[in-house]
Amino acid sequence: DYSAEADISRLLDVQGDQPHRCFLVQWKGRPLQMTWVWEEQLDNATTRPMMQDVLTWKASGTSESIISYHKERDTASAAGTCFMDAFRSAL
Numbered sequence: 001d002y003s004a005e006a007d008i009s010r011l012l013d014v015q016g017d018q019p020h021r022c023f024l025v026q027w028k029g030r031p032l033q034m035t036w037v038w039e040e041q042l043d044n045a046t047t048r049p050m051m052q053d054v055l056t057w058k059a060s061g062t063s064e065s066i067i068s069y070h071k072e073r074d075t076a077s078a079a080g081t082c083f084m085d086a087f088r089s090a091l
Helices: 049-061 085-091
Strands: 008-015 022-027 032-037
Touching: 008 032, 008 049
Parallel strands: none
Antiparallel strands: 008 022, 022 032
16 A cells, blocks of 8 residues: 555665755665655654765765665565565675
């Protein structure tokens, strides 16, 4: 049910400057459905550390993705056998 609210898994990117800044959100349970969400819609005690983390990564000027920047990887399946895992490992 895509009309139901989902929790945020992580923030992947940021674009724009305040007050017109938005973050690319990856949703829990929906790893391939990402959306751009305005900063004011995300701003709460739970997401502020994630937002600051993305802003720090962006300000660093690095060319690596935020996932590589944090050396994070997840798998699309518990066994790690989903074809999407092969794409991710190539990144």
